[in-house]
Amino acid sequence: xxxxxxxxxxxxxxxxxxxxxxxxxxxxxxxxxxxxxxxxxxxxxxxxxxxxxxxxxxxxxxxxxxxxxxxxxxxxxxxxxxxxxxxxxxxxxxxxxxxxxxxxxxxxxxxxxxxxxxxxxxxxxxxxxxxxxxxxxxxxxxxxxxxxxxxxxxxxxxxxxxxxxxxxxxxxxxxxxxxxxxxxxxxxxxxxxxxxxxxxxxxxxxxxxxxxxxxxxxxxxxxxxxxxxxxxxxxxxxxxxxxxxxxxxxxxxxxxxxxxxxxxxxxxxxxxxxxxxxxxxxxxxxxxxxxxxxxxxxxxxxxxxxxxxxxxxxxxxxxxxxxxxxxxxxxxxxxxxxxxxxxxxxxxxxxxxxxxxxxxxxxxxxxxxxxxxxxxxxxxxxxxxxxxxxxxxxxxxxxxxxxxxxxxxxxxxxxxxxxxxxxxxxxxxxxxxxxxxxxxxxxxxxxxxxxxxxxx
Numbered sequence: 001x002x003x004x005x006x007x008x009x010x011x012x013x014x015x016x017x018x019x020x021x022x023x024x025x026x027x028x029x030x031x032x033x034x035x036x037x038x039x040x041x042x043x044x045x046x047x048x049x050x051x052x053x054x055x056x057x058x059x060x061x062x063x064x065x066x067x068x069x070x071x072x073x074x075x076x077x078x079x080x081x082x083x084x085x086x087x088x089x090x091x092x093x094x095x096x097x098x099x100x101x102x103x104x105x106x107x108x109x110x111x112x113x114x115x116x117x118x119x120x121x122x123x124x125x126x127x128x129x130x131x132x133x134x135x136x137x138x139x140x141x142x143x144x145x146x147x148x149x150x151x152x153x154x155x156x157x158x159x160x161x162x163x164x165x166x167x168x169x170x171x172x173x174x175x176x177x178x179x180x181x182x183x184x185x186x187x188x189x190x191x192x193x194x195x196x197x198x199x200x201x202x203x204x205x206x207x208x209x210x211x212x213x214x215x216x217x218x219x220x221x222x223x224x225x226x227x228x229x230x231x232x233x234x235x236x237x238x239x240x241x242x243x244x245x246x247x248x249x250x251x252x253x254x255x256x257x258x259x260x261x262x263x264x265x266x267x268x269x270x271x272x273x274x275x276x277x278x279x280x281x282x283x284x285x286x287x288x289x290x291x292x293x294x295x296x297x298x299x300x301x302x303x304x305x306x307x308x309x310x311x312x313x314x315x316x317x318x319x320x321x322x323x324x325x326x327x328x329x330x331x332x333x334x335x336x337x338x339x340x341x342x343x344x345x346x347x348x349x350x351x352x353x354x355x356x357x358x359x360x361x362x363x364x365x366x367x368x369x370x371x372x373x374x375x376x377x378x379x380x381x382x383x384x385x386x387x388x389x390x391x392x393x394x395x396x397x398x399x400x401x402x403x404x405x406x407x408x409x410x411x412x413x414x415x416x417x418x419x420x421x422x423x424x425x426x427x428x429x430x431x432x433x434x435x436x437x438x439x440x441x442x443x444x445x446x447x448x449x450x451x452x453x454x455x456x
Contacts, residue, residue, distance in 0.1 A: 020046050023075045025110040039064035042218040046072050049193060054211040057195040058218040059440055060346055066103050069163050073137065076161065080112045083134040084158040088186075090142055090179075092169040094119035096288075098297060099322045100139045100165065113137060118144045121292075128153040142170070142178040149185065156186045163272040167196040168203055172337055176206075183210070195317070197346070198339040228349035230356045231380045233369070238399075240392040242332055242360045242383075243275050248309065248389045249330070249358070250280040252347050257327050258303075260314045262344045266290055269312050272332060282309030289314070315340050324350055331359040334368045341372050364405040 017030055017038055030036070038046070041059040048055050049072035059065045073087050081123040091097050101117025108115060118127040124147045131138065138145075138154075148154035164170065170179070192211050196203050199218070209212060236242050250256055252364060263269040266288040277284040280309045285299040285308045302308040304323050315335055326348040335341055341359075348355025359380070361369050373379055385391065395400070 020354070022046075022071060023078075026071055026074050026107060028110045029107050031277070032109070035067075038306070039068075041065050041217065042068040042071070044219065045069065045216045048215045048217055049073075050075065052191060054192045054206050054214040055194070056211060056214040057193070058197070058199045058216070058217045059195070060197050060342060066100055066165070067107065069165075069195065070100075070103060070107055070194050073161055073163075074107060074111060074113060077113055077136055078111075080114055080134070080136055083157060084155045085131075085135045085138040086158050087137045087161040087163070088145070088156070088159050088260070089137065089139045089165060090162040090170070090182075091139060091165045091246055092141065092173050092175065093166075094121055094141060095296065095300065096166060097139050097141055101373045103322075104137060105138065108137075115139070118148070120144050120147075124148060124151065142175045142182065146178060146181070159186045159190055161191045161193065162186065162204075164192075164194045167194050167206060168198045168339060169201050170205065171344075172339075179210070183394065197342055200339065202276060228354045229345050230354070231355065231378075233359045233361055233380050233382050234385055235361050235366075235382060236282065236385065236391075236392040238362060238392060240395075241389070242362070243272065244390050244392065245360060245385060246272070246330060246332065247276055248386060249328075250276065253281055253309075255327065257309065258306070258325060259310045259324070259330060260303075260326055260344075260347050261310065261330045261332055261401075263312065263314055264336060266314055268333060269314055271358070273312050276310070280310065283307060284310040284312065287311065287313040315344070322350070323347070325353060326350070326355055328355065329357045331357070332363045334359070334361070334372070338372050338375050339370070342376065364402040364409075367406070367409040395433065 016036055017027060020038060020043070022030070041057060041063050042065075045055060045065070045068040049069060055069075057065060057068065059068075067109050076084055089100055091100060097117045097119040101115065104115045104117075113136045114134055116127070116130045116135055117139040118130070119141045120143050124144065127144065128148060128151065131148070133445075135291070149156060152185060164179075170176075192214075194203075194207055194214070234245060236245060246261065250259065261272065263272060269286055269288050273286045275323065281303070284300060287296055287299055291299075299311065300323075303311045315337070322448060329345050329348045331341070331344060335344060345357035349355060359369070407417075410417045411419065
């Protein structure tokens with residue numbers, strides 16, 4: 001599709017939702033929620049979407065971009081009509097589907113519009129029953145949407161508005177083939193809205209393919225952290241010291257009162273959970289893809305209502321956690337995708353509140369950290385490890401793994417680099433025969449006489 005990159009320009013200063021000519025029913029809901037002043041992304045996106053054009057919205061997480069597209073959709077649909085959905089909101093994860101559904105519930109409370117949130121992890125027949133009475137707005141993960149369509153229980157012929165929320169995450173999770181297939185079955189005459197916290201080369205290509213002459217709304221440069229997040233780092237030698245530091249930080253209950261800790265892998269999340277759950281005050285819960293859907297929902301809800309103090313999560317759940325007054329985000333490990341750093345720390349300092357993001361960096365993560373600083377265009381200050389924290393000597397295996405990773409990084413920066421790390425030959429001692437065996441050559445040595453013979 002042809003595309004013109006436009007910047008939507010405002011010539012007046014808006015201070016309230018009244019200036020945006022919001023409908024009475026939506027305005028009443030906003031008043032009840034306590035929202036009186038639109039955020040910058042809402043100020044710019046709502047008029048652009050209401051104009052009917054395709055919109056490319058770039059805004060960091062926590063800036064209110066969900067409401068920025070929901071509000072004009074509600075004003076466009078006005079009232080319930082027919083049985084088939086007229087607006088589809090695509091999201092990458094089940095947690096985000098649930099969260100957007102909750103936002104719709106708040107904003108639709110004074111309308112008769114019908115909506116539902118569907119996602120994988122439970123039987124599709126339950127969702128089929130949910131949409132059977134008729135639906136106006138459907139929030140869905142791409143896979144579950146196709147499940148219902150292919151089962152013949154969902155028609156997409158009335159879709160007039162298609163939203164891609166967290167588009168960068170969709171690309172990271174490999175949804176592009178499903179999105180292309182979806183474009184083949186929904187009406188070509190529709191409005192497309194694409195929202196992302198980052199504007200990478202892949203997002204630019206996606207906008208070329210899916211948007212037609214879009215208005216570009218960008219309230220901050222791509223990959224800019226929320227302004228109210230105070231970022232800090234600790235340089236630590238190894239994983240065990242990281243665990244000791246986390247336990248020490250969590251001892252300050254008054255300061256670290258609602259905390260999300262991000263881990264790179266499910267095994268690291270489980271390890272941290274088992275390490276701290278009985279050693280810190282307050283309840284600790286965990287989120288990752290191996291947890292049952294009901295458990296994940298219960299854990300998020302318990303964290304929202306304040307009964308859980310510490311929530312441990314992998315990145316797969318990072319974008320579905322919309323909780324106000326999160327005091328701290330702690331990055332136990334660097335994320336696999338640098339853009340996820342922005343999403344992680346965006347879980348705090350939401351809705352004009354302050355928050356702190358702390359990242360723990362071992363020697364093998366230094367290279368990745370420098371690249372993140374380059375992406376977010378700022379230097380993050382370092383703190384000294386408190387004296388009370390035990391600094392554990394780095395074990396041999398972890399040290400070797402760090403050296404291998406540092407070698408790999410140097411080879412990426414300099415393809416001619418030959419590598420400084422060489423793993424020692426694997427040798428072991430057979431105590432019963434008092435022999436040391438060189439496994440590589442298959443030759444045995446008597447450790448006392450130093451005599452040498454072929455190993456049978």
